[in-house]
Amino acid sequence: MNYGLWMSAAGLSTEMHRQDVISNNLANAQTPGFKADYTFTRERPVAREELGMDTPSQILLERLGGGVLAEPTWTNFQQGGLTRGGDLDVAISGAGFFVVRDGDGDGFTRDGGFTRGGNGELVDSEGRPVLSTRNRPIRLPETGLIAIGGDGTVTVDGEESGRIRIAAPDPSLLRKSGGNIFRYAGTGKVADASADVQLKQGWIEDSGVDPIKSMTDLVASSRAVQASARFIDLHDRMMELAINRLGTVG
Amino acid sequence: MSTLALNTSASGMSALNTQLDVIANNLANANTTAFKSSRTNFQDLYYIEKKQPGVESQIADATSPIGLFVGLGVEVAGTQLDFEQGPAIATNRPLDVMIQGDGFLQVDVGELGEGIAYTRDGSLALDRDGNLVLANNTGYRIEPSIVIPTEATSVTIGNDGSVYYKDPNAIDMVQAGTLELALFQNNAGLETIGQNLYLETYASGTPETSVAGTDGIGTLQAGYLEGSNVNPVTELVDLIRTQRTFEMNSQALQAADETLRTVVNIAN
Numbered sequence: 001m002n003y004g005l006w007m008s009a010a011g012l013s014t015e016m017h018r019q020d021v022i023s024n025n026l027a028n029a030q031t032p033g034f035k036a037d038y039t040f041t042r043e044r045p046v047a048r049e050e051l052g053m054d055t056p057s058q059i060l061l062e063r064l065g066g067g068v069l070a071e072p073t074w075t076n077f078q079q080g081g082l083t084r085g086g087d088l089d090v091a092i093s094g095a096g097f098f099v100v101r102d103g104d105g106d107g108f109t110r111d112g113g114f115t116r117g118g119n120g121e122l123v124d125s126e127g128r129p130v131l132s133t134r135n136r137p138i139r140l141p142e143t144g145l146i147a148i149g150g151d152g153t154v155t156v157d158g159e160e161s162g163r164i165r166i167a168a169p170d171p172s173l174l175r176k177s178g179g180n181i182f183r184y185a186g187t188g189k190v191a192d193a194s195a196d197v198q199l200k201q202g203w204i205e206d207s208g209v210d211p212i213k214s215m216t217d218l219v220a221s222s223r224a225v226q227a228s229a230r231f232i233d234l235h236d237r238m239m240e241l242a243i244n245r246l247g248t249v250g
Numbered sequence: 251m252s253t254l255a256l257n258t259s260a261s262g263m264s265a266l267n268t269q270l271d272v273i274a275n276n277l278a279n280a281n282t283t284a285f286k287s288s289r290t291n292f293q294d295l296y297y298i299e300k301k302q303p304g305v306e307s308q309i310a311d312a313t314s315p316i317g318l319f320v321g322l323g324v325e326v327a328g329t330q331l332d333f334e335q336g337p338a339i340a341t342n343r344p345l346d347v348m349i350q351g352d353g354f355l356q357v358d359v360g361e362l363g364e365g366i367a368y369t370r371d372g373s374l375a376l377d378r379d380g381n382l383v384l385a386n387n388t389g390y391r392i393e394p395s396i397v398i399p400t401e402a403t404s405v406t407i408g409n410d411g412s413v414y415y416k417d418p419n420a421i422d423m424v425q426a427g428t429l430e431l432a433l434f435q436n437n438a439g440l441e442t443i444g445q446n447l448y449l450e451t452y453a454s455g456t457p458e459t460s461v462a463g464t465d466g467i468g469t470l471q472a473g474y475l476e477g478s479n480v481n482p483v484t485e486l487v488d489l490i491r492t493q494r495t496f497e498m499n500s501q502a503l504q505a506a507d508e509t510l511r512t513v514v515n516i517a518n
Contacts (some may be wrong), residue, residue, distance in 0.1 A: 004424045016255075017300065017320070017507060023502040024294075024321035027262030029291040030269070031324055075320050084484075086332055115290055115330065116436045117417035118455040125291045125327045127453065142435055142458070143352060143466025159418075178296040178320065211498055222505045229512045236516075 005235040007067040012228040014041055014068050018221045021073060025209045026218075033080065033110030033180055034207040036214075056110045057144050077171045078208060080110070086203035091204065092146055094197030096166040099129040099190075101137070107181035108169060108190075110205055116140055122154065126179055133192070138162035150198040168193035171237035173220075185195075223250065252319060255506035261323030262499035265292060268326045269492045273331035276480045284370035284446055285333045287485075291329040330513075333437040336479040338471070343363055347372035347384070347407050348476045351468020353431035354448065356459070357390040362443070364450060366393055368457070369444035370434055374406075382413065382427075388445055396427035407472040411462040431467045432457035 013049045018039045028034040043067035082091050082112065090112035092098070097108035114130060117123035122130045122138040129137035140146065144157035152164035171188035186189055266350035269290040278286040297319045365464055367390070374392065375385035382396040383389045398405055402415035411429035434440065439453030450457060463469045
């Protein structure tokens with residue numbers, strides 16, 4: 001009987017984990033270039049299989065399975081909507097990332113809210129330099145009209161200052177590290193994006209969070225919590241009956 | 251644990267509250283001369299790698315997949331000034347100047363900052379000693395200082411910022427000085443101190459001063475003022491978006507709260 005109690009408890013903790021992830025998505029519903037996270041669950045194998053034991057176990061319980069396990073958090077890298085922005089706002093249309101550099105190395109971002117830094121370099125909202133195709137910061141002249149072409153070429157008053165690098169790292173090897181930055185967890189050089197990935201000057205990519213999906217997931221998760229809690233309650237009552245009624249001597 | 255969700259939603263509500271403040275300030279300044287609207291930039295907070303929920307610790311290593319990460323919410327990365335040119339408003343007042351293009355007028359602010367503040371509000375006036383000053387309650391003097399003698403009958407400002415006055419005893423206009431404009435690498439990095447004034451910061455870079463119309467600096471138009479560049483329609487759309495996102499975050503907070511209540515009441 002305790003077996004089911006633990007399965008319900010696992011269901012409850014998994015749903016709470018799901019709520020943590022949904023809350024983070026909703027908190028970032030207005031973060032530019034944010035990519036929503038999703039949780040998935042899978043059936044947990046029975047303890048005998050999980051621990052690799054040879055000992056035979058209760059066949060009835062084995063049929064029940066081992067409860068539930070959360071799958072790794074999956075990030076949806078789908079293109080977000082575009083909103084009108086300022087002159088130095090750039091959105092990526094297609095699968096690719098800007099490369100910015102900070103103390104921890106190169107970071108990948110889809111947040112193209114750039115500015116002209118105090119030192120004259122093209123920087124992101126945190127002041128990290130945006131790298132060019134030569135992996136160097138892009139230095140802008142003090143004045144002039146900045147035009148950013150679809151291929152990332154930055155020209156100021158007709159003079160080329162550099163070309164913004166659009167990298168295409170394998171999304172499954174990207175890890176979020178906060179500050180709108182993804183870090184590449186793989187090894188080796190990150191490839192550049194294909195030529196059909198274009199930049200759009202004067203636009204900024206919205207957060208990829210779908211508010212309707214998030215809210216319905218939240219409601220579903222709340223109900224699942226209640227269901228699991230109810231089952232824990234029922235297990236508790238059954239045990240109470242078993243111990244105090246069935247087991248009463250005399 | 252859902253207490254994570256509680257804090258995450260709270261971070262969202264707090265960041266959106268800041269955005270609400272910024273929008274309110276933009277709308278309040280929809281008629282302020284040369285006002286530059288601000289935008290709130292958001293960024294996600296840190297991510298933590300979690301242990302598999304619901305799995306006892308001794309076998310967690312065997313089943314815990316890599317990448318079970320949870321974000322901790324959102325923060326305001328900063329507010330960014332939008333220096334797009336505001337509309338030209340004709341005033342026909344000779345001492346009103348509008349900067350058409352990039353550049354800032356410099357004023358002497360005494361002890362504040364480096365002693366010089368920068369503004370795009372070109373409504374100027376003369377004080378009782380004939381100094382050219384800002385026509386507001388501060389009366390800060392224009393830098394470098396320009397003095398118009400008290401006997402002068404009229405003042406005109408040229409497109410290059412040269413200030414002339416009419417001396418009743420002379421035939422030609424006499425030049426009293428030239429308005430110099432300052433140019434920054436990064437206007438958005440300037441610090442706003444109110445009263446339409448900005449201070450230099452590390453992020454803005456050091457200014458270079460020059461005569462209007464040269465070195466990429468804009469020209470001056472006397473008889474005009476620059477209006478506020480706040481677009482009420484975009485601000486109101488942003489206001490609705492902010493309000494709804496705020497509500498969603500408050501719903502997430504309630505869901506987390508409800509979950510914790512359910513858990514607490516399990517064996518009740």
